[in-house]
Amino acid sequence: MAASDANAVPAVTMRARAIEYIGKRHRFHVWEALPWILIAAAYFVFPDRMTFGTQVLIAIMFALSLDLILGYAGIVTLGHAAFFGVGAYTVALLTARLNWGEPVTSLIIATLISAAAGFISGWFLLRYRGLTLLMLTLATAILLQEAGNYRSDITGGYDGVPGMEIWKLFGVFENDLYGRTYYIYIAVLLFLVFLVVRRIVYSPFGAALTGIRENVRRMHAIGSPVHRRLVAAYTIAAGIAGMAGALFAQSTAYTTLGVFDFESSAKVMVMLILGGTGRLYGAFAGATIYMLLEDHLAKLSPEFWQFGIGLLLVLAVLFARRGLLGLIEDIGIYFKTGGKS
Amino acid sequence: MSAPALEVRDLNRSFGALRVARDINLTLERGARRALIGPNGAGKTTLVNLITGALAPSSGSVALNGEDITKVSQAERARRGIARTFQINQLFRGLTVLENVVMAIGERTGDCNNLWRPAGTKRIIIDEALDHLDSLRLVEDSLKLVRELPYGRQRLVEIAIAMAQKPRVLLLDEPAAGVPSSESHLILDVVASLDPDIAILIIEHDMDVVFRFAQQITVLVAGAVFTEGAPKDIRADERVRAVYLGQDAGAGHG
Ligand SMILES: Nc1ncnc2c1ncn2[C@@H]1O[C@H](COP(=O)(O)OP(=O)(O)OP(=O)(O)O)[C@@H](O)[C@H]1O
Ligand SMILES: [Mg+2]
Numbered sequence: 001m002a003a004s005d006a007n008a009v010p011a012v013t014m015r016a017r018a019i020e021y022i023g024k025r026h027r028f029h030v031w032e033a034l035p036w037i038l039i040a041a042a043y044f045v046f047p048d049r050m051t052f053g054t055q056v057l058i059a060i061m062f063a064l065s066l067d068l069i070l071g072y073a074g075i076v077t078l079g080h081a082a083f084f085g086v087g088a089y090t091v092a093l094l095t096a097r098l099n100w101g102e103p104v105t106s107l108i109i110a111t112l113i114s115a116a117a118g119f120i121s122g123w124f125l126l127r128y129r130g131l132t133l134l135m136l137t138l139a140t141a142i143l144l145q146e147a148g149n150y151r152s153d154i155t156g157g158y159d160g161v162p163g164m165e166i167w168k169l170f171g172v173f174e175n176d177l178y179g180r181t182y183y184i185y186i187a188v189l190l191f192l193v194f195l196v197v198r199r200i201v202y203s204p205f206g207a208a209l210t211g212i213r214e215n216v217r218r219m220h221a222i223g224s225p226v227h228r229r230l231v232a233a234y235t236i237a238a239g240i241a242g243m244a245g246a247l248f249a250q251s252t253a254y255t256t257l258g259v260f261d262f263e264s265s266a267k268v269m270v271m272l273i274l275g276g277t278g279r280l281y282g283a284f285a286g287a288t289i290y291m292l293l294e295d296h297l298a299k300l301s302p303e304f305w306q307f308g309i310g311l312l313l314v315l316a317v318l319f320a321r322r323g324l325l326g327l328i329e330d331i332g333i334y335f336k337t338g339g340k341s
Numbered sequence: 342m343s344a345p346a347l348e349v350r351d352l353n354r355s356f357g358a359l360r361v362a363r364d365i366n367l368t369l370e371r372g373a374r375r376a377l378i379g380p381n382g383a384g385k386t387t388l389v390n391l392i393t394g395a396l397a398p399s400s401g402s403v404a405l406n407g408e409d410i411t412k413v414s415q416a417e418r419a420r421r422g423i424a425r426t427f428q429i430n431q432l433f434r435g436l437t438v439l440e441n442v443v444m445a446i447g448e449r450t451g452d453c454n455n456l457w458r459p460a461g462t463k464r465i466i467i468d469e470a471l472d473h474l475d476s477l478r479l480v481e482d483s484l485k486l487v488r489e490l491p492y493g494r495q496r497l498v499e500i501a502i503a504m505a506q507k508p509r510v511l512l513l514d515e516p517a518a519g520v521p522s523s524e525s526h527l528i529l530d531v532v533a534s535l536d537p538d539i540a541i542l543i544i545e546h547d548m549d550v551v552f553r554f555a556q557q558i559t560v561l562v563a564g565a566v567f568t569e570g571a572p573k574d575i576r577a578d579e580r581v582r583a584v585y586l587g588q589d590a591g592a593g594h595g
Contacts (some may be wrong), residue, residue, distance in 0.1 A: 015471050018439055018483040022461035038364050204460040208453040214433035220444045221393065221431070222506055223419030224453065232456075270364045 026202035035284045043180070051179035054251045057186045058244050061193060061273045063283035065240035068197055070269070071278030072206060073233045074213030075126070079137030080202045080241055081264035082121070082144050085241030086114045088249040088259050089148065092161035097154065101167040103185075112278050113237050114242020122234035126227060129216075138262065145260035154162070159164045160256040182251045189247070193240055198280060200236065209233055213278075270309065274316055276323025285324050344407025346371045346540035347510045352391055361567040362398065362418065369510060369540040376551040377544045379561035380584065385544045386428055388493050389512045392420045405510065420449070424508035426499040427513045428544070434488040438479055441487055441498055442470040445505035454499045473501045477531055486549030493524040500531060511535070513543040517550070529554070552576065560584075573575075 042053055046051040062084055090110035095101040127138045148155040156162050168174050169185055199205050209231050211219050219226050249255045258264070267290070275286020295314070297305040320327035354362040356545040361384040369375055377385050390396040392403055393414035402411045406410060410418055433441050446466050461467060474480045474590040475498045484491060487498055496516060516532060517525035529550055535541065545551050551558060552572045559569040562584050568575070575581055 011475065014481050014483065015475075018471060018480070019464070019467055020466060021484055022437075022439060022443075023464075025461055026459035109485040189456065199459075202455045202459050203456045204447045205459070207444060207447065207460045208442065210436065211433055214435050215431050217395070217427075218431045218502070219421055219444075219448075220395065220415045221425060221427075222448045222502065223416045225416055225450045229453075278468050 013283070032281075034272040035280045035281060036191065039190075043187075047180065048240065050073075050183040051289075052249075052295060054179045054186055055239045055248075056288055057190050057191060057272075058248050058251070059268070059271060059287035059291055060284050061186075061190050061244040062241055063275070063287045064190075064194065064197055065237040065244065066268050066272050067277060067280060067283050068200070068209075069233050069242070070238040070272060071282065072201060072213060073209040073230055075234065076130070076134055077137040077139035078134050078262065078265050078269070079139070080237075080268055081260055081262075082141035082270075083114045083118055083238040083241035084136075084245035084248070084264065085141070085144060085148075085245060085257075085260040086238075087111065087245030088119045088255045089155065089161070089245075090114070090242070091166075091246045091249040092164050094253040095165050096156075096161045096163045098197050102166045103166055103169050103250050107189075107243060107250070109124050110246035111239045114245070115239030117242070118238020119231060119235040122231045122238070126230040126234060137270070138265070141262065141265060145312050148260070155257065158257050160254055164253045164255070166250050166253050179251065182247075185245050186251070189243070193243065194280070197236075197240070201280065205229065205232070210278075245287050251320065270313060274318075274323055275325075276313065276325035279323075279325055282325050289324070344404070345369060346373065346541075347392065348404040348407075349388075349392060350402045350404070350563070352388075352398050352403070354387065354391055354398050355360060361564045362391060362401075363563075364577060365391075365401070365561075365564075365566055367542075367559055367566065367569075369542055371452050371540055373540040373542075373557065374539050374555050374556035375540075375542050375557045375559060377542055377559050377561060378546070378548075378551060379567070383561045384564040385561055386514055387564075389425055389542075390546070392512060392569075393423055419506065419554075422507075422509035424503040424506040424510070424511070425512040426516055427501050428518060430495050430499055431503075432487045432495060432498055433434055435486060437484050437486055437489070438474065438498055438501075439470055439483040442473055442501050442505045443467065446470055449506055456464070470505065475505050476504075478503050478527070479526055492527075493520040496520050497531070500528065505536070508539060510540045513541065513545075515544050515546065517545070517547070534545045 013152060039057070043050065046053065061310055065078050069077065087110040088105065090113050091106045094109065095107045121140050125133060125140070128136060149157050169181060208219070211224065211228055212229060216220060216226060222292070245259065248259070271286040271290045272283055275284065276282030293308065294305065297308050316323065347366045349365055349367040352362050352365040352514055353360070365388060377388070379385055386394065391398050395411065398411070402409055404410060405418070405421055405423065410421065433444065443461070443466060446469055448459070450466070452463065452466060471480060471483065474483050477500060479494065479501060482494060487495060490498070496519070502515060513532060517528045520528060532543065533542070533554055545552065555572055557569060558572055558575045560567040560575065560581055567576060567584065568581060
């Protein structure tokens, strides 16, 4: 903490220091370049693994959207895949049913529709908290999945949407066999989304979300329109999740109702918790590690993978409550204070 | 037509079979200094919850400056000028002291509707927050996380947040509860020096404090107003002694 040695500091100095600290907190740190350097480096080091890289970036975006509502606002949801699915299906149905495969416009439409889905469901669900909310969000995803299954004449059901055809990006760039085009496209979008989310998180609105997470009773008592704030955050997060889903559908040219699975909602939450909630970069660390482990372990042995991820979660809960990044932070503090705390 | 700052009329509320508020009538004039006393479990905190809208009454009404607010949400009541402190701290424990106060100002001024400007860069808000902290001698702790503070200083943050709401009506629920007496003086001095225009209702078990601070006292017993009056009358009232003061002298409160 910036003020750990404040005992002897006169109030005037402390005042100046507080103004300085709080006024600069939102500025970028040097280390924040690291994930972006890694994302860029991966492109050059593993040029033939970009299909996988693309999926990692999508997972990061998905986890980042969850961080906004779970990590910052403290909304515990088990149905976040609903919005990923809405985004994916918007893209899929646009091309398969309306013959519209233009990536950028369909991405925008998918994002808006997912955000609308977030707004509507959030308006009703966010009056509840805790276990009730958990069940209701879970039910929302299942309802959407069932609706898709009921109209499998349109959606293709669990076999996937047939005949998806995504056009060239900007009418020029074909998605090559190695997924390089989409890697760059998605990396740029991820960066933009990240800038927006980061901006929101450091805004007064973002502070209010943190306040709701920390103590909702107090927020009511100081006059915060809690429901409105939650719905706003939920809408934004749903839009971003939908964008991730749309990018998934575009990059793979494939979508099935499996995207709405409970497993998908649980997976993104595990990713975020592994990386660390409420710190933006937890989504990057968690999603990357999860995807890498899944890629390696699941190939080796599917049972071992299930066991492995379970073990990882147990270890995280036991030794790294605040996720991997929280652990790194704690270790940093430990060495700084010479092991006193 | 100067309506009272706060007027509670025939307020009732039950938890199951337990009637925690029975036909409560209570008025706070502008700038009132009223104490609310009564044995443990009398329903004092419940009354605060009913006034702030944290709880809905089963019948009765609450009016703020003559306007009926019985149906108004808790947050809207806060925006219209009712602030309270909690008997048990309700703070943003993982945030700094400064951020706790800035939050209250941000919600009061509507600044928290802003999704884009970095928080903490609006000097006028930070300066106001630091002024509130200054009056409670909390500036030196402004960058500490609330959970790192001793309980007594956390109690001060409770008051700082309430002050940052710039209330017209302030409800203090045992502001010095759980604080060593060496530090409780600071809290009670602060309370005594609050803006004389604010109508204040204080729940307090320490009779010395009550008799020193209050111009009127309301005694609540088993959810009903037992009696009310000036401190000297309450002090002289044998029945109050029997239900409350005598018990207080014997057992004390936690
Ligand atoms: N949410 C609730 N549900 C059920 N009973 C409650 C609830 N809140 C309070 N009570 C009960 O209502 C009664 C009044 O409680 P309240 O907290 O208002 O008393 P109080 O006068 O503030 O007491 P204290 O001096 O101990 O703070 C108590 O018997 C309490 O157990
Ligand atoms: Mg109480």
